[in-house]
Amino acid sequence: MTVTFKPSDITLPKTWHSLKPLWQGDETAVQEGLPHSQLAPAWQILLLGDGSPTRHLQLLTGERTEVDVIDMSPIGLDPDNAPAQLQVVPGPRLRRQVWLRTASGQRLAYATSWWEASHVDDYLQNRSIPIWASLARLRTELYRDVQGLYYGHSPELEKAFGQPGPFWGRHYLFWHHGQPFTLIYEVFSPYLERYLGPTSLSERE
Structure with a gap:
């Protein structure tokens, strides 16, 4: 899996790209699942499952999943407009933003993650490769705890993906040895419909 580090062609503000939700769900929605019409x-397997999205994207597209790192910013103890679960990640913190894309350049997802700054190098020994690849190399045992779902708009992501919204996203905690060590917020491009089909069964009617 190869990686490039380059500036995005989207002007990056001193913040991150969250969705403006039309709908959002909590842990109950995650545990129970959603109606297939929604x-x-x-x-649902992609968004609600506890597997690696980087690995899933690679299997879906048949191409290596590559990462463009667009932000590595120390944020201290700032809440950073992140989901409330950020408070369980020890501070001071570091925010990392990436695009996940195919080797041929198609953007598939956007992700922001928040790490305890003093321990980020323990888990991301090479900060420019996918989190899944870093943790797999370390044989790190972890639990992906999906906490929330989002369906909404983001003009910045619409421009970045080259696809109209609304988009589906989620946030989750990674746990290791019973302790949360990072919070991740992901948004997926509708481009993935060519592999997964429409996002709702009602779109097929």
Whole structure:
């Protein structure tokens, strides 16, 4: 899996790209799942499952999943407009933003993650490769705890993906040895419909 580090062609503000939700769900929605008329089964596996999205994207597209790192910013103890679960990640913190894309350049997802700054190098020994690849190399045992779902708009992501919204996203905690060590917020491009089908079964009617 190869990686490039380059500036995005989207002007990056001193913040991150969150969705303006039309709908959002909490842990109950994650545990129970959504009606298929709202979110199709294949998309539920991607969004609600505890597997690696980087690995899933690679399997779906048949291409290496590569990462463009667009931000590595120390934020101290700032809440950073992040989901409330950020408070369980010890501070001071570091924010990392990336695009996940195919080797041929198609952007598939956007992710922001928040790490305890003093320990980020323990888990991201090479900060420019996918988190999944870093943790797999370390044989790190972890639990991906999906906490929330979002369906909404982001003009910045619409421009970056080259796809109209609304978009589906989620946030989750990574746990290791019973302790939370990072919070991750991900948004997926509708481009993935060519592999997963429409996001809802009602779109097929």
